[in-house]
Amino acid sequence: KAEAYLTRGFEAQSDFFLRIHSYDMAATQAFLVDFRATRFGMSAEVTENLVGMTKALNYITKDKSPNLNAGLTGATYSDATPRCAFVIPVKKNADWWNLTDEQRLKEMETHTLPTLANLVNV
Numbered sequence: 001k002a003e004a005y006l007t008r009g010f011e012a013q014s015d016f017f018l019r020i021h022s023y024d025m026a027a028t029q030a031f032l033v034d035f036r037a038t039r040f041g042m043s044a045e046v047t048e049n050l051v052g053m054t055k056a057l058n059y060i061t062k063d064k065s066p067n068l069n070a071g072l073t074g075a076t077y078s079d080a081t082p083r084c085a086f087v088i089p090v091k092k093n094a095d096w097w098n099l100t101d102e103q104r105l106k107e108m109e110t111h112t113l114p115t116l117a118n119l120v121n122v
Helices: 025-036 039-043 066-073 101-121
Strands: 002-006 016-020
Touching: 016 025, 025 039, 066 101
Parallel strands: none
Antiparallel strands: 002 016
16 A cells, blocks of 8 residues: 655655555565656655564564553544654664563563554554
8 A cells, every 4th residue: 555645845855755555575665666667756856765564563462462452453543644653663683682572572562652642643
C-alpha cells in the first residue's frame, strides 16, 4: 500500500512524502524502482529516506505483555487519516543482545507505554 502526502509549505523543505506499507522489503524496493522510472519519479529529488520494516512481535505479545499488547492493538484513530508517526528507537547493539528476554521486554515497555495515550492520532 502506498500513500502520498503533499508537504509543500511545511518546514520539511519538501513537496511530497511517500509512505509505503509493506512486510516485504523486496516488494518495497521494486515499487520504488518503478516509481523512479516514471516521469514524476525521474524529476523528484530525494531529500531524505527512512526505511523501516514491520515484523512479528518478539517482546510485546499477548502472553508476555498482555496490557501493553492490548493498548497497542486496541487503539483506533480519532480522525480518518493518521497525522503523526511514532519512532521508538532501540539500539540493538551487543549490550542489547546481552540482556535477558525479560530485560528486553522491560526496555520495550518503558519506551512504549508513554505513547499509548497518543495512539489515537498516529
